[in-house]
Amino acid sequence: MHSFSSYLLAYSNIPNSSLEVLLKLFTPRHFKKNDFYARAGEHAKKIGFLEEGIMRAYYQNDKGEEFNKLFFMNPSIVGPYSALITGETNKINIQWLTDGTLLEANFQDIIDLYPDNRSIESLNRKIAEDFFVKKEKREMSLVMFDAAERYAVFQKEFPELENNIAQYHIASYLGITPTQLSRIRAKKG
Amino acid sequence: MHSFSSYLLAYSNIPNSSLEVLLKLFTPRHFKKNDFYARAGEHAKKIGFLEEGIMRAYYQNDKGEEFNKLFFMNPSIVGPYSALITGETNKINIQWLTDGTLLEANFQDIIDLYPDNRSIESLNRKIAEDFFVKKEKREMSLVMFDAAERYAVFQKEFPELENNIAQYHIASYLGITPTQLSRIRAKKG
């Protein structure tokens, strides 16, 4: 398992003193499969670092249809990031697909560190930039590739996931029905 | 026209001294319709603030097919942002759809201001966060809505564009062919 501090240090060589202040804000929490970490409509306050387990983030439309948007595994930051930034209510749901644990902190407590810990704001700048880059990559794949190609990308990017989560979750991530994914798989042999 | 400084001040009430230092890095440049501002494969160095005109950003696949990803109008920051952040070569093309002007600076020169101008790094954190939020919104609409709904969203979001750019550019942005856009328009009456 990748530790939270090594994950952060890969972004930025933040001084040890600041890192300690930051880590002190986080406490571990355990969850069960199918638990929700965030729900659309709620007011997000917390951000997490996923240590163990698999999670998914998804949108839900008026008709209740679900659209998987991202899967999370260690190491990664987990939370309704857009909502935390804008202060609006969550647009996305985040749910556990397995049992697991994460480290959790109040996002506002982190922001409150900025004035006295410049390096922490700098770290968060880099994280925001990185999130943007990743999001753009995903957009690119949604726009340019058809479902079969996106499936190939998915398999490369998340080799651990293919056999650990339901096919219909993968189909939803690819933007197709389980039926269609089944056809794509069949065609590949 | 929205000025660059008012655009920046809406993000962050950065002190006047820092704002001046920042603005001094930018110089105006004029372009003609169909000019390229950035091309895939190049090494991006510059970032711009669009003052006048319309631009598009698009991906291009191996077969040469183009996929519009975003349109730009005043006020907005324009540039191969992901490439500037990662230091990799541009993945996207940016092209003028009309004549126009923008203010331009070396991105590295801005970064070099961070150590002595904390407020500028803070501003850029907010910008990165905002870009992420906007990108996620776009992802949401790509994933959840069908072409007809995305067209309605486009019309609301870019009312000025509908009659100022070619239909096939809009179709490309929506992820459909001009034929299909024509059918959607016909159905609406």
Added chain:
DNA sequence: TCAATTTCTTTACAAATGTAAATGCAATTC
């Protein structure tokens, strides 16, 4: 263990969208 449940695949059909070609319209050029 085994019945119940969930998930995956398959099938037939329907709907949405793409492709290619033809047409008409409007702007541009000479």
Added chain:
DNA sequence: GAATTGCATTTACATTTGTAAAGAAATTGA
């Protein structure tokens, strides 16, 4: 103002994907 060019629309047909339902396979829980 006639010819040219580029663009939007329309049409017929092909392809992709969705929907609904059924059956097979895998998983779960008593």
